[in-house]
Amino acid sequence: MSAQPSVVIVDDHGLFRTGVRAELEGLVEIAGDVGSVEEAVRLITEVKPDVVLLDVHMPGGGGVEVIRRVAETAPAQRFLALSVSDAAEDVIAVVRAGARGYVTKTISGPDLADAITRVRDGDAVFSPRLAGFVLDAFAGQITEAEADPELDQLTLREREVLRLIARGYLYKEVALELSISPKTVEAHVSAVLRKLQLSNRHELSRWAVERRLVD
Amino acid sequence: MDRSVDRLSLGAGLGLIATGALLLADQRDMIELELGLFGGVVAIFLAGTGLALLWRRPTAPPVTSLTTSEMLTTAEVAPASRPDTDRLRDLYRGGFGIALIAGAALIVLSRTGALDSAGDAILTILVAILALALVLAPFWWRLGRNLAAERAERIRSQERADMAAHVHDSVLQTLTLVQKRADDPRAVAQLARAQERELRGWLFSGDRAFASASLATALEQTAAEVEEAHRVPIEVVAVGDGPVGDPGSALVAAAREAMVNASKFAPDAGEVAVYAELDPAHAEVFVRDRGGGFDPESLPADRQGIRESIMGRMERSGGTARIRSSDAGTEVELQIELGGSR
Numbered sequence: 097m098s099a100q101p102s103v104v105i106v107d108d109h110g111l112f113r114t115g116v117r118a119e120l121e122g123l124v125e126i127a128g129d130v131g132s133v134e135e136a137v138r139l140i141t142e143v144k145p146d147v148v149l150l151d152v153h154m155p156g157g158g159g160v161e162v163i164r165r166v167a168e169t170a171p172a173q174r175f176l177a178l179s180v181s182d183a184a185e186d187v188i189a190v191v192r193a194g195a196r197g198y199v200t201k202t203i204s205g206p207d208l209a210d211a212i213t214r215v216r217d218g219d220a221v222f223s224p225r226l227a228g229f230v231l232d233a234f235a236g237q238i239t240e241a242e243a244d245p246e247l248d249q250l251t252l253r254e255r256e257v258l259r260l261i262a263r264g265y266l267y268k269e270v271a272l273e274l275s276i277s278p279k280t281v282e283a284h285v286s287a288v289l290r291k292l293q294l295s296n297r298h299e300l301s302r303w304a305v306e307r308r309l310v311d
Numbered sequence: 312m313d314r315s316v317d318r319l320s321l322g323a324g325l326g327l328i329a330t331g332a333l334l335l336a337d338q339r340d341m342i343e344l345e346l347g348l349f350g351g352v353v354a355i356f357l358a359g360t361g362l363a364l365l366w367r368r369p370t371a372p373p374v375t376s377l378t379t380s381e382m383l384t385t386a387e388v389a390p391a392s393r394p395d396t397d398r399l400r401d402l403y404r405g406g407f408g409i410a411l412i413a414g415a416a417l418i419v420l421s422r423t424g425a426l427d428s429a430g431d432a433i434l435t436i437l438v439a440i441l442a443l444a445l446v447l448a449p450f451w452w453r454l455g456r457n458l459a460a461e462r463a464e465r466i467r468s469q470e471r472a473d474m475a476a477h478v479h480d481s482v483l484q485t486l487t488l489v490q491k492r493a494d495d496p497r498a499v500a501q502l503a504r505a506q507e508r509e510l511r512g513w514l515f516s517g518d519r520a521f522a523s524a525s526l527a528t529a530l531e532q533t534a535a536e537v538e539e540a541h542r543v544p545i546e547v548v549a550v551g552d553g554p555v556g557d558p559g560s561a562l563v564a565a566a567r568e569a570m571v572n573a574s575k576f577a578p579d580a581g582e583v584a585v586y587a588e589l590d591p592a593h594a595e596v597f598v599r600d601r602g603g604g605f606d607p608e609s610l611p612a613d614r615q616g617i618r619e620s621i622m623g624r625m626e627r628s629g630g631t632a633r634i635r636s637s638d639a640g641t642e643v644e645l646q647i648e649l650g651g652s653r
Binding site: 180183202224225227228231232235259262263264265269 | 544599
């Protein structure tokens with residue numbers, strides 16, 4: 097899996113797509129870029145890229161809508177959310193819909209290419225900001241009755257990993273700090289991602305309902 | 312249309328019809344109403360309920376009784392149509408109350424025999440009122456709708472004006488500055504970041520009710536000021552929130568010093584990462600840069616910044632400061648009890 101990953105860029109700002117294309121030039125194989133939900137669904141199902149770089153906010157339902165509609169025919173398609181949005185509920189919503197990570201648009205080209213490769217390889221990509229959002233979302237106490245210990249709580253270790261990521265540590269630095277292997281760090285982050293997507297936690301559901309994303 | 316309004320109107324209509332039918336039947340001697348003590352009690356009960364309905368203050372719509380899917384569909388038309396249905400509800404409640412009181416009055420009249428002679432006249436009046444109501448109802452309803460639509464439009468244009476004013480004061484000003492300083496990339500990046508921060512704050516920070524008392528907000532503002540002064544990007548991630556207070560202020564001041572140090576000594580090493588984990592009782596802040604690092608043990612005596620402004624300040628307020636530095640960067644860890652309860 098060392099070949100360059102193929103990527104489709106979805107963002108309604110043409111200027112931004114051009115910028116990302118230029119930054120990723122030579123680092124990944126760009127299979128196309130589109131600016132609307134409709135075009136995105138068509139192109140993604142047609143070219144089946146390794147990874148879709150997905151803007152969270154777009155007219156016509158945004159990234160969540162793209163993920164939902166692509167998943168109808170290609171549930172295994174991998175998405176990486178890329179956004180300037182700071183609203184926790186939007187970011188959590190797109191990750192809950194199925195994106196395997198979230199990075200902010202200020203990320204550098206090589207870092208972005210690295211994140212794309214990791215998503216291609218099935219890993220989860222958590223920026224410090226996303227780690228903070230997730231810690232926040234899982235922070236509140238929930239009553240014993242509604243708690244599903246498998247899904248509604250983070251283990252101590254997962255929490256430690258997230259805190260280090262929020263502090264700006266790279267995965268390999270997290271591994272060094274906790275004396276575990278980088279693969280184990282990946283495993284913890286993937287577990288957190290799964291919990292985020294499957295948990296029925298009140299806070300997560302409420303966020304989604306407020307944004308009218310589930311019924 | 313709102314379901315509870317329908318129910319109320321249905322109730323009012325049925326109440327009116329039942330009272331009328333009862334009295335009519337009594338009038339025609341088809342049944343013999345035992346309007347003794349029982350009739351009195353019924354009359355008082357009806358009148359009381361009617362008065363209660365009339366005097367009760369309008370309440371908020373019972374949103375909780377709606378299912379989620381109903382909320383989702385009604386959310387489409389909210390908030391403009393909400394006051395409209397509210398007013399309708401009050402209208403119907405008023406009608407119901409009047410019907411009940413009128414019913415009570417009729418029972419009393421009927422009991423005292425005063426209705427015997429006036430029966431036909433009252434029936435005539437009732438029919439006339441009913442006809443008039445039927446004629447006027449659509450006009451009345453349309454008038455209410457027009458008023459509500461007008462009000463919604465006014466609110467919308469007010470919001471548009473606020474938004475335009477804000478965009479003008481912030482984004483457009485910044486764009487002008489960016490054009491003027493196009494030859495200084497660092498200044499442009501700085502302007503863009505400051506504007507981005509401001510806009511985000513405006514868009515997303517609505518849920519922090521007391522900004523001046525919020526430790527998270529204080530840290531974000533501090534980071535913005537340091538960034539402004541030293542032109543090194545600082546990324547703040549805050550989880551939870553706590554009170555500013557005395558220990559909180561010391562924490563913010565120490566964190567500021569750590570951010571300033573990171574900006575000064577690692578200016579070209581990318582972003583400075585600030586992570587804050589806060590709750591009402593306890594606060595932890597981490598400031599990390601990716602500069603060349605230094606040896607905290609062999610600090611020259613003149614490095615007042617770290618010795619005094621970070622370590623001394625934290626210790627005096629009952630907190631701790633720890634510095635870890637390597638060639639991969641420096642991390643300042645600050646901890647303090649805030650005195651609140653969790």
